[in-house]
Amino acid sequence: MGVRFPSPAKINMKTDVKMELDNLVENAAVIVLYLDTKGNILLCNKKTESVLELNRTEIINKNWLNVLFNDANSVMKREMFKAVLEDSINYKRAKDFRCHILNKNGVEKLISWNVSPILDKNNRIEASALFGQDITEIEERETSVKNIDDSLKNIFSSIKEYALYVINLDSNITYFGMGSEAMLGWNKRDIIFKHASILHNAGDPAFNLALILEHVRLFGKYEIEAELITKNQEVVPALLTVNQFLDSAGKLIGYIFIAKDMTERKKLEFQIFQAEKLAALGQLSAGMAHEINNPLFVISGRLEMLKDEELNQKVKDNLMLIDSQVDRIRKLVDRILKFARKSTLVLEAINVNEVIEMVLPLINYNKMSIAKIEIEKTFEKNMPEIKGDLHQLQEVFLNILINAYQSMPNGGKVKIITSNFKNLYAQIQIIDTGIGIASKHLKDIFMPFFSTKSDGTGLGLSICHNIIKNHNGSIELESQINQGSTFTIRLPFI
Amino acid sequence: MLYKILIVDDEPLVKDLFIDLFKKEDCQTIACGTGEEALIELKKESFDVVLLDIKLPGISGLEVLKNIRDTDKKLPVIMITGFGFDEELITKSKQLGCSGYIGKNMPVAQIIITFKQFVKDALEKI
Secondary structure, eight states: OOOOOOOGGGTTOOOHHHHHHHHHHHTOSSEEEEEETTSBEEEEOHHHHHHHTOOGGGTTTSBHHHHHOOSGGGHHHHHHHHHHHHHHHHHTSOEEEEEEEEOTTSOEEEEEEEEEEEEOTTSOEEEEEEEEEEOHHHHHHHHHHHHHHHHHHHHHHHOOSEEEEEEETTSBEEEEEETHHHHHOOOHHHHTTSBGGGGBOTTOTTOOHHHHHHHHHHHSEEEEEEEEEOTTSOEEEEEEEEEEEEOTTSOEEEEEEEEEEOHHHHHHHHHHHHHHHHHHHHHHHHHHHHHHHHHHHHHHHHHHHHTTSOOOHHHHHHHHHHHHHHHHHHHHHHHHHHHHOOOOOOEEEEOHHHHHHHHHHHHHHTTOTTSOEEEEEEOOTTOOOEEEEHHHHHHHHHHHHHHHHHTOTTOEEEEEEEEEETTTEEEEEEEEOSOOOOHHHHTTTTSTTOOSSTTOOSOHHHHHHHHHHHTTOEEEEEEETTTEEEEEEEEEBO | OOOEEEEEOSOHHHHHHHHHHHHHTTOEEEEESSHHHHHHHHHHSOOSEEEEESSOSSSOHHHHHHHHHHHOSSSOEEEEETTOSOHHHHHHHHHTTOSEEEETTSOHHHHHHHHHHHHHHHHHHO
């Protein structure tokens, strides 16, 4: 319903009520405009002047729309506001409207309007009253709070190395934020209210969720290296920090989990461990090979001298057999020494594409291709050069290619892809469609004397590993049984 | 007699083998087991060639070589080692002025041929 306001006819009446009303209206903290039915402003207050930065003569008897919307860009707002006013008149009821206006000095103000029709005794529209509250500052405050909220959300969701999730006292997940989705593969919607055990490795003897929560309840915090389980049942090694989740009254309402993904760290630790192990093994092997070489030299030397003696055929045959076996040991010791040796690199600028081209014809000399094997090359055309030892790198590629061939006794395909990795490394991938290597063997594949082949010495790949490490590069193997293997080698550009 | 050879190796059986092998080649041999003994031997007598093991108890073969070269630039000295063809050892030996380098991992017949070749080359240079 409309507000009862003094009718225009009574405005000049000098009564106490009018005095009070005048005062009230004049000093109100809201814009007050009083319009006749044609939309001309009959009355305004101080606040109107201050917000619009107009004086009263610029307002009174002017059309309200021209006063409020004096710029050409406000056509839409002007029409909308006009419709609101007409609405309030047609339906004889108050209406609310919110819009920006430009004051005389071009400052934008956000005004929350209330439009009220003024009715006479016969319930006919006599005039309209507009009350406008300047909410510019309130809006700015709200916007900035909202911006902070938004940026906090963005900050949280940008942190991918940490998963942050919260569980309630029943151990059901109630919040799943920060890097949780990326790290654990679950969609927020799918995991909320699921039991926390879904994220933790039940087979991990060091991880008992109930005990950990009890510890946190009593002592406030717990930190543990644990294995988290992704949606696809993959294991993510993580450093887990569990904290109490308290409400504003300090009552425990759940637990906050912050998990740091340790995959890369573990990988690095493993590589360092591997490198140290290899270095120690190298030293041991070199020492052993030396000690074996001396007696071996004596045996073969004495055999050599016996060759000139007059001996019966049976003895000669046996000596031949001993000689061939000694020769076998000598070759093995040579391989060991080669693995152990910290040979100096003869460095030169090398294009890895050219090294591979040099190696490819050599494979055929190794009597490899009884079965049909197809080679597909995809070379980076503008490959920057690396600094490397040509012969040693040839040995690496030859070794890996021979392995690839041997893994495909019934034929298959070898893809050789070279690419520029992040402008830092020449990346060489050698991908075969062979028998593959079981995942349990992958971690040992570069260890000396480890071989999955019945006739392998287990030194080829460990020599490759050493050579690539000496070049400050990296070599990795991914493999799946019956799918094939992918070797990825990265060598730093000059 | 072809050459008078000083054999330096700490392994008695290796020493004995070299003595027997070179006897067959009509060489005269004197053998010792340490670098210190070798230097004393070299002061006492003159040799056509020294066959010098690198890994020795006490001073190493490389130090003996350096010692020899301090006073004698010409005496052929052939290094021999159970470490095989180790680039680092070969480079060091060459820098110190060895006349040849033999790995014990070579077949014995080849060792003798290589040894004789090195000595021949070294003596021709003189």
